[in-house]
Amino acid sequence: MHTILIIEDEQRVASLLKTGLEENGYQTMVAYDGAMGLRLFQSYTFDLVISDIILPKMDGFELAKEIRKTSPNIPILMLTALGSTDDKLDGFDAGADDYMVKPFDFRELNARIKVLLKRNIESPLSTPDHIAYADLYIDLNGKNVTRNGIPIKLSPKEYNLLLYMAENPERVISRIEIAEKVWNTHFDTGTNFIDVYINYLRKKIDRDFETKLIHTKPGMGFILTDKL
CATH class of the missing domain: 3.40.50.2300 (Response regulator)
Structure with a gap:
């Protein structure tokens, strides 16, 4: 239906x-x-x-x-x-x-x-082999990530989190959504594991680059954008 x-x-x-x-x-x-x-x-x-x-x-x-x-x-x-x-x-x-x-x-x-x-x-959907946003490039086949051509090594959890954000760019994603969509679990408000992984990811994706891509929206969640 x-x-x-x-x-x-x-x-x-x-x-x-x-x-x-x-x-x-x-x-x-x-x-x-x-x-x-x-x-x-x-x-x-x-x-x-x-x-x-x-x-x-x-x-x-x-x-x-x-x-x-x-x-x-x-x-x-x-x-x-x-x-x-x-x-x-x-x-x-x-x-x-x-x-x-x-x-x-x-x-x-x-x-x-x-x-x-x-x-x-x-009209079957063609399966993309990569996702690109700004100077961020994710190779979906090899699960490799680069920024401005520079390789970035991520853990599986970091990769899955970045992938979900890159699939939903310029949209605020709540902690609840991340917990359910990325790790198939319910968000426990008494823990901060999502914030911890966001920080891990931010250090690897943003720290060495002038334009920051991962941003926090206080009280709402996180957003991947190059417009802030």
């Missing part, structure tokens, strides 16, 4: 979408603003995103760009009252796969969803 994220600030429209999609066999989750939609997307797994463009807190264009940073292949279908060619081009430039103007026929929407899901299944 496919799961679809609906991001729509008009509750009546969101309710109609949710009901119609669930009647057609899909699971759904609903967000009523762009920021909530992005949080849900980052917290759960979806097969397709349906998003309005004019949204509170974060519009659909910005939302699509944020989604594309970490999920370049998930289908995004935009719904909007805006119908000009320029609006459609802006939507496609932001990363949308399809575009429907309100009001729309639900049968057409359902048909387009089926096409997008089928296309995504038929």
